[in-house]
Amino acid sequence: MIGRRHFLAGLGAVAVVGFNPRSRTWISVAEAAPFDRIPPLDGVLRMDPASLSAAAVDVGNIVHNTPIAVLEPGSVEDIQKMIRYCRRHGIKVGPRGMAHTTFGQSQVEAGLSIETKTLNTIHSVTSTSADVDAGVTWKDLLTQIVPMGLTPPALTGFTGLSFGGTLSVGGISANFGNGAQVDYVRELDIVTGEGEFRHCSAHENKDLFEVVLAGLGQCGIITRAVVELIPAKPMVRAYTFTYTDNATFFRDFRTLINREELDELYNFGIPNGSGGFMYQLNAAKYFDPSHPPDTATLFRGLSVDPAAGQFQDVPYLDYLLRIDSLVDFFRTQGLWDGVLHPWFDIFLPERTVEQYVGEVTPTLTFDDVGAAGFLLLFAKKRENFTRPFLRIPETEKWFYLFDILTANSVAGPDPAFQARMIARNNRLFEKARRMGATRYPIGVVEFSQLDWILQYGREWPVFLSRKRQFDPDGILTPGPGIFDGFR
Ligand SMILES: Cc1cc2nc3c(=O)[nH]c(=O)nc-3n(C[C@H](O)[C@H](O)[C@H](O)COP(=O)(O)OP(=O)(O)OC[C@H]3O[C@@H](n4cnc5c(N)ncnc54)[C@H](O)[C@@H]3O)c2cc1C
Incomplete structure (x- = not known):
């Protein structure tokens, strides 16, 4: 013994x-x-290395924060249970849709990553609305509703994005007369940072509704949304016109947006092959085959001859999915997965947009966009933007989304290129902010606490107090780093 x-x-x-x-x-x-036992779940909690490393990737390929577990929820209750569990243990939680933000916004270091894509039911569609889970992609919905003659009023260029992800950032379309995707949301189901389920709208739990729309996942996880639908025309006439001069481009662009006769208008800035960029003005008019658009009338009185424009008539759904097809093509060429995408995205006011684009574009080289990148400019009508937490310049009738959608020319890490592009973005953002711009926080800019406070301006105290109300332990969505300095 x-x-x-x-x-x-x-x-x-x-x-x-x-x-x-x-x-x-x-x-x-x-x-x-x-x-503390993990509660019984309808879905799966994964801890294998492959699942953890997959959750540490986004389209930017710059930030790689690895979680300690990945929840594939089988129900909204799973999200509630796991948020309560994580709250008890001070574990951070990061909702992740399609991870198409580019600077770790959807990631969570040593926390719980919630993959919303397993919640992917389209519950119902009427002639005026769709009721969808947060993990449904806009593309999933479009393939169902466009054949029914319906469309959302605002769509991002690429549509393989989750409802939860785009409604958390804003969702800006090339359709210059309308608001953002968040402006067409009627109802939301949300799980708060306390694990509480809340149904909300402009009339019910309004404070939560407002702060979650374009609220970067700070106050709740969206689990379901009812969004507006409108009738869709079956065809699109898609035009392109080429410009070489900044002032001429802006003069014509402004003439066209102020006429409000077209449906979409945007600029693609593309390397011109001799070290500079050309402006490719893209315009779209939706139409019924019985009433095709009159090109000469639409483009009258511009500095370019209407006959100089090229156009194509395309079925509406094909037109909406054109960037999805482009991304698929980049993928087949090895120009997408694993490629560094240090994207730069800002909102500029009308008064400075021409000067800013005119000064910045000539400083860019081919490397600044790469073989699978381009510059983008959307005009947007201020009065249709109604959500306070989508931070846009507050003056004038029009404001603009300007993006430098940089792609490295090869897949894989490239620390020198990455550092150079982050420094470029920080510098260009400083310049833009001095000219009245705000950041569209899907891209890559290093932000301090002060930068976030400046970004939210007079909404900052409201944002902070709602964060404390709906996520009192500060566990939700650390990726953007907005409240790092506050508890
Ligand atoms: C090719 C391409 C084209 C694009 N075109 C446009 C465009 O035309 N217009 C435009 O506005 N944007 C565009 N974007 C950007 C895109 O809208 C955002 O990156 C959007 O967030 C992507 O959705 P996602 O499902 O990938 O979100 P994620 O990147 O997964 O998430 C975005 C943020 O929201 C949080 N989040 C995710 N799900 C939820 C949820 N259910 N509840 C609460 N928070 C959540 C995440 O934690 C993260 O902070 C484009 C992106 C790509 C890659």
Whole structure:
């Protein structure tokens, strides 16, 4: 017989309390300590290395924050249970849609990543609305509703994005007369940072509704949304006109947006092959085949001859999915997955947009966009933007989304290129902010606490107080780093 004290001493003073016959190992005091069981789930909680490293990737390929577990929820209750669980243990939680933001916004270091894509039911469609889970993509909805003659009023260029993800950032379309996707949301289901389920709208739980729309996941996880739909025309006439001069381009662009006769208008800035960029003005008019658009009338009185424009008539759904097809093509060429995408995205006011674009574009080289990148400019009508947490310049009738959609020319890490592009973005953002711009926080700019406070301006105190109200322990969505300095 050996006494317990002698037995422990024989094991090198490790406090052993038992034996696990399955693994045939001794159990130490630490291992046998009472633990908090994971609640029963409808979905799956993954901890394997492949799932963890997959959750540490986004389209930017710059930030890689690895979670300690990945939840594939089988129900909204799973999200509630796991948020309560994480809250008890001070574990951060990051909702992740399609991870198409570019600077770690959807990632969570040493926390729980919630993959919303497993919540992907389109619950119902009427002639004026769609009721969808947060993990549904806009593309999923479009393929169902466009054949029914319906469309959302605002769509991003690429549509393989989740409802939860775009409604958390804003969702800006090339359709210059309308608001953002967040402006066409009627109802939301949300799980707060306390694990509470809330149904909300402009009339019910309004504070939560407002702060979650374009609220970067700070106050709740969107689990379901009811969004507006409108009738869709079956065809689109898509025009392109080429410009070489900034002032001429802006003069014509402004003439066209102020006439409000077209449906979409945007600029693609593309390397011109001799070290500079050309402006490719893209315009779209939706139409019924019985009433095709009159090109000469639409483009009258511009500095370019209407006949100089090229156009194509395309079925509406094909037109909406054209950037999805482009991304698929980049993928097949090895120009998408694993490629660094240090994107730069800002909102500029009318009064400075021409000067800013005119000064910045000539400083850019081919490297600044790459083979699979381009510059983008959308005009937007201010009065249709109604959500306070989508931070846009507050003056004038029009404001603009300007993007430098940089793609490195090869896949894989490239620390020198990455550092150069982040420094470029920081510098260009400083210049833009001095000219009245705000950041569209889908891209890559290093932001300090002060930068976030400036970004939210007079909404900052409201944002902070709602964060404290709906996520009192500050566990939700650390990716953007907005409240790092506040508890
Ligand atoms: C090719 C391409 C084209 C694009 N074109 C446009 C465009 O035309 N207009 C435009 O506005 N944007 C555009 N974007 C940007 C895109 O709208 C955003 O990156 C959007 O967030 C992507 O959705 P996602 O599902 O990938 O979100 P994610 O990147 O997964 O998430 C975005 C943020 O929201 C949070 N989040 C995700 N799901 C939820 C949820 N359910 N509840 C609360 N928070 C959540 C995440 O934690 C993260 O902080 C484009 C992006 C790409 C890659």
